[in-house]
Amino acid sequence: MLIHESEFCQSNAVVVQGGTGALLIDAGVHEGEMACLVSDLSDLGNTVVAGFSTHPHWDHLLWHVGLGTVPRYGTARCAATVRDRLSGGIDARRFGIPEDVSLDLLGLLTGLPTDTVRIPWDGPGIRIIEHQAHAPGHAALLIEERGVLVAGDMLSDVLIPMLDLNGTGDPIEDYLAALRLLEDVAGDVSVVVPGHGSVGGADQLRARIDQDRAYVHALRDGLDPSDPRIGPSAKPGWEWVSDVHAGQLQRLHLRSESDGTPD
């Protein structure tokens, strides 16, 4: 298994070796970085036989022409969301997409039938843990024989839980439910790879589940989260995460006002 960390928000692309080639999870962001991945794989005599996107956000939906035309999977709900959201194109500036990023192959996903347990490919068993935190049809992946959990945009040491505040569900409860699913498999995990941030071991996995849950609880209860990822203790370059927190606080407040729920 190989991991490539991008300059863009410490995005992690994960390569899993299979019998006839590799599976590439969340391929990467910058054109040059993906080109580098293509050449590294070819130096190793390796080809990509399939891709997987953990969730329907642009930075997890990119692809490089050199990676070839192979099935690129996501959950059914992820693929449907991508189709919906990209039907009118994408405004690169609004999403802050760097100029060198090629959007030609953005989001060309094949949705796996609902309740698919493992990714269909010739390689180690990869269990799909679908949930509704962060984005519709988000999947964490458990590479079972290796004890590796690819968490998508959760369990990061630099990014707080970012709730899906666009949906009709209960973003707080959806997030907590997803953390419970990840906690259920924690005993089988020795390495956690977040979508953005540092790779961690089993202790980190437990610590990050607790940290993410404490943050969501604080958000729900209107308390100061005292989370190291926001405020003066944020990692240099990640100061903007405090703005994400302020925005979530405000939008949740507005949602509860329009619900008529007192807070």
Ligand SMILES: [Zn+2]
């Ligand atoms: Zn995301």
